[in-house]
Amino acid sequence: MIRKIITIDEERCNGCGLCASACHEGAIGMVDGKAKLLREDYCDGLGDCLPVCPTGAITFEEREAPAYDEAAVAAAKRQSAPAVLPCGCPGTASKAIRRETCDADEAVAPISSRLAQWPVQIKLAPVNAPYFHGAKLLIAADCTAYAYGDFHREFIDGRVTLIGCPKLDEGDYADKLTAILMHNDIQSVTVVRMEVPCCGGIEQATRRALQASGKFIPWQVVTVSTDGRIVDR
Numbered sequence: 001m002i003r004k005i006i007t008i009d010e011e012r013c014n015g016c017g018l019c020a021s022a023c024h025e026g027a028i029g030m031v032d033g034k035a036k037l038l039r040e041d042y043c044d045g046l047g048d049c050l051p052v053c054p055t056g057a058i059t060f061e062e063r064e065a066p067a068y069d070e071a072a073v074a075a076a077k078r079q080s081a082p083a084v085l086p087c088g089c090p091g092t093a094s095k096a097i098r099r100e101t102c103d104a105d106e107a108v109a110p111i112s113s114r115l116a117q118w119p120v121q122i123k124l125a126p127v128n129a130p131y132f133h134g135a136k137l138l139i140a141a142d143c144t145a146y147a148y149g150d151f152h153r154e155f156i157d158g159r160v161t162l163i164g165c166p167k168l169d170e171g172d173y174a175d176k177l178t179a180i181l182m183h184n185d186i187q188s189v190t191v192v193r194m195e196v197p198c199c200g201g202i203e204q205a206t207r208r209a210l211q212a213s214g215k216f217i218p219w220q221v222v223t224v225s226t227d228g229r230i231v232d233r
Contacts, residue, residue: 004045005065008035012057014171018126019049019058025073041066042073051183052127054176114157122164122173125180132184135160139177139206140192141199147228148192155192155222166201173202177209181217189219195231 008019008028015033027042028035028049035057037043045068050058117131122139138159145151145163155161162180164173180186191206193199203221210217223232 001065001067002062003065003067004060004062005040005043006037006045006047006049006058007061008037009057009059010034012055014055014057016054016123018052018054018124022049022052022126022128024048026076041069042076044068044070044073051179054123054171054179111152114152115161116156116158117160120161120163122162122176123169123171125162125176127176127179127183131160132180132186134185134187136188136190137180137186138162138190138192139164139202141165141194141202143194143199144192144224147194147226148224148230149228151192155190159190164202166205167198173205174208174212177206178212181209181213181215186215186217189217191219191221193221193223195223195225 006027013034015030015035017030017035019035020028020030023043025042025044027037027039027044029038030036031038043065045060047058047060050060117129119125136159138155138161140155140161140163142163142165144155148154162177166173181189189206189210191203193203206219210219220233222230225231
């Protein structure tokens with residue numbers, strides 16, 4: 001039959017695996033570091049995988065393909081086969097983290113993490129993760145948490161955290177951040193960067209994403225010095 005079905009451009013695919021995680025039917029898997037449509041009859045043609053792809057490698061086409069087999073998909077789910085995770089790595093599975101409030105004196109109590117979700121890497125975070133709804137977003141250069149000692153309490157607490165390094169990571173964060181801002185009800189954005197010039201890339205990407213989103217979202221930039229001081233906010 002002729003029907004709408006996804007197609008994946010292997011040249012544009014960067015192997016992040018977000019589409020495999022977003023495909024609830026299990027039609028997409030990772031093969032040799034690239035996303036593949038493993039079962040055409042498992043693809044329902046609704047395209048949940050499209051908005052999470054950071055490179056635009058997934059599109060629709062109309063062609064001869066087997067009909068969507070809902071019964072087969074349901075049977076496969078009942079078999080509880082291991083879910084295909086991005087890059088085959090369990091550490092990239094998306095999840096929210098709920099923590100109990102601690103009333104102990106923080107001066108003597110162990111310092112606890114304030115991280116509220118996983119993953120934290122900008123390129124790995126699913127665009128439509130439920131924890132983005134109504135979130136205050138923290139976009140941080142990854143060195144900032146090492147340089148500033150009170151990072152968890154002052155910046156991570158109460159926010160959804162995304163991190164990256166504009167110097168070491170390939171590509172630009174602007175497209176991914178734009179998608180997150182457009183598809184979610186983000187309440188505010190805080191950018192924390194280092195004072196070094198190359199770290200300006202994460203600030204500029206956020207600025208472009210905010211403009212491209214077409215939304216008015218309050219945002220601020222905090223700059224941390226290499227010796228761990230806040231020098232601008």
